[in-house]
Every structure is written in C-alpha cells, then in structure tokens.
Amino acid sequence: MDLSKYIRQNILSLAPYSCARDEFKGNARVFVDANENPFQNGYNRYPDPLQLALKEKIAKLKGVRATQIMLGNGSDEPIDLVYRIFCEPGKDNAVAIAPSYGMYGVCADINDVEYKKVVLEEGFKLNADKVLAAVDANTHVIWLCSPNNPSGNLLNRGEMEKIIKGFDGIVVIDEAYADFSAEESWLASLDKYENLIVLQTFSKAWGLAGVRCGMAFASEEIIGYFNKVKYPYNINLLTQEFVFKKLDEVAEKEKQVKIILEQRSRLAAELAKKSRVKKIYPSDANFLLVEVDDANAMYKELAAKEIVTRNRTNVTLCQNCLRITVGTPEENDILLSEIQ
Ligand SMILES: *Cc1c(COP(=O)(O)O)cnc(C)c1O
Numbered sequence: 001m002d003l004s005k006y007i008r009q010n011i012l013s014l015a016p017y018s019c020a021r022d023e024f025k026g027n028a029r030v031f032v033d034a035n036e037n038p039f040q041n042g043y044n045r046y047p048d049p050l051q052l053a054l055k056e057k058i059a060k061l062k063g064v065r066a067t068q069i070m071l072g073n074g075s076d077e078p079i080d081l082v083y084r085i086f087c088e089p090g091k092d093n094a095v096a097i098a099p100s101y102g103m104y105g106v107c108a109d110i111n112d113v114e115y116k117k118v119v120l121e122e123g124f125k126l127n128a129d130k131v132l133a134a135v136d137a138n139t140h141v142i143w144l145c146s147p148n149n150p151s152g153n154l155l156n157r158g159e160m161e162k163i164i165k166g167f168d169g170i171v172v173i174d175e176a177y178a179d180f181s182a183e184e185s186w187l188a189s190l191d192k193y194e195n196l197i198v199l200q201t202f203s204k205a206w207g208l209a210g211v212r213c214g215m216a217f218a219s220e221e222i223i224g225y226f227n228k229v230k231y232p233y234n235i236n237l238l239t240q241e242f243v244f245k246k247l248d249e250v251a252e253k254e255k256q257v258k259i260i261l262e263q264r265s266r267l268a269a270e271l272a273k274k275s276r277v278k279k280i281y282p283s284d285a286n287f288l289l290v291e292v293d294d295a296n297a298m299y300k301e302l303a304a305k306e307i308v309t310r311n312r313t314n315v316t317l318c319q320n321c322l323r324i325t326v327g328t329p330e331e332n333d334i335l336l337s338e339i340q
Helices: 052-062 076-086 102-110 128-133 157-166 220-229 237-246 250-272 295-304 329-338
Strands: 069-072 093-098 114-119 139-145 170-174 196-201 214-217 277-280 287-292 321-325
Touching (some): 052 069, 069 076, 076 102, 076 139, 076 170, 076 214, 076 220, 093 102, 102 114, 139 157, 250 277, 250 287
Parallel strands (some): 093 139, 170 196
Antiparallel strands (some): 277 287, 287 321
16 A cells, blocks of 8 residues: 555645653753743643653553553544544545434545545444445545444444455544444554544543544554654643542443443333334443433433433434433442333
C-alpha cells in the first residue's frame, strides 16, 4: 500500500510544531528552554508530548509496540484526526456502516468530508460486498465498529477481513466495547494489514470516561502522521499519571466487567418478560438495544421517573428502540421495577 496516496496534500508536506523538549535529548541540570515557571510543584513542566512512559505500559498490556500507539483526548480525538490526515475537504469521502457511532458522521461534517452510509443487513449484519460497492475513486476511509454501537453486536470477522483486504485505503475498526466481548481484538492483525487503524478507549470497561483518554493503534507510519497533526501536548500530565496508575488495576476492571456481563444477561431475561418489550437484540457490549411498543413514550415515562435511557428511535433500523446501558445491580433493579 502506498500510504501517501491517501494523505491530505497539506499534511504530507506539513512541518509540525517542534516542542522545546523535542530538540534536546538527554539529561540536563537546568531547563530554561520552555518559559515555564521554574519552581517545582510537580506540574510546572510541560508533559511528554509522546507520553512514552504511559505508552510503554499500554504496549505491554496490549501486545503491541509503543510506537504503534497514539493517545487522544478520548477516541473522539483520533476520529477527528483521521479526517484531518486522510481526507481532502470537499473532495475525498468516507464510507461507514449504518447504524453506527454518531461521531464518525459529525466529524466528517466538521471537516467537510462526504459521509456515505451503507445500511447493515437484517440483524445488523455486515455485508462486505455492499460496503466495498459504495467505495469510489475518492473514498479514503472506511469505518467499522465492532461490537457496534448502538446495535451491540460483533460484526462478522470474515466480512471485516474482506473489507480490509478488498480496500486499498484506510480501514478504521472501533473497538470501544472490545473488553465486553470474547472475540479476539484486531490488534493482533496490525502487522499484517498496513491500512488498519484500531480504536480503543478507557471510557467504557476501564471506568474512566471522565478522564478522556482514547487509543489509536496502527503502523508506525500512520502513527507518525497522527503525531504530526495532533496538538503537541494533547494529553496533560494529570491524565498521563492517572491512567499509568490505573493500568495496575486490570483485575478490578475484569471483576467489574464480569458483573456487568452477568447483569446484562439478567437485564435481558427480565426485560423480555415485560409486555411492552418487543425485542432484545443480542449484545456483545455493556448495553442492550431494546425494541419497545413506543420508544418516545417510554423514554418520557422513564425520564419522569428520573431514569435516563438513550432513545434511538430516529436512527437507521432502530425504530422504537431504546439503548439501555447495563448499570449496577441496584440501578438495574430500579429500571426493571419502573418499566411496566
Ligand atoms: C463510547 C464510544 C467511544 C468512546 O469515545 P471516547 O471519546 O473515548 O469517550 C468510541 N467509539 C464508540 C463506538 C463508542 O460507543
């Protein structure tokens, strides 16, 4: 693959901002290069722009090289950067499945990039040929999300592979919910497919949505472009230190995931008994897509009882569906007792 064919012209030739700390490597006794306040308080210095200590730890956990990682302000940052790196505004386009995560389309709009939706088949199944048929000479990116939001299901691996192999441009696989599924991550295929970008996040299973830290994994060449385009100090030191420490708590994360998965089964079984619930879609994530008799009415009734669900009734293939996140056992008790 000739990656440069898919890079925006101005990004190919961009000279990135050079940080003070980029120009000097080694130990120093005196730092008077960055106009910082010299009095130590733990945070008076600019943070590592490439977050190497944190990436080394993530790399060990995920079985990749630190140089294959880009960290962002949530996964939303790499999603936006994909357009800024790979798509010429007003010219190039992206192809995505529908329904899927809303930010792919919003960031396309912000970047003035055409966003072409390919509707999933019955049961939210992926049809690779349909996706590939939507590709034209200006398609630079294909978005896949597995397990998919808001449908909750894993996409078929063979169909996904067909797309990665059959498309010469960039394929992004969003694995925000991978921790809730037994399926193998696409991270293991990074070295095999040089057009692949995998997104993961600390916002879901890791319980750190408030911290805003997302991960993009790709070839060293692609990560080089991410590093060139991102804000120099995009991950602040508080976040770098906090996530570094949280990475020691894998066992706690797994314990919580186990409870969430048990609660998901319980919620699905109990919701299925409610007369107003018409269908519960199978989920490989930490939420259920639930078809009810009247989603707008039920959304309002639950909201009046101070229970907030996500009304997806206006989303492709999701008529009369609410998306319900699996809560704590106590939260699920309340939800189940209030749905009549
Ligand atoms: C929640 C979610 C994310 C995570 O976004 P962050 O910016 O990392 O919080 C990414 N992709 C999908 C599909 C999601 O549902």
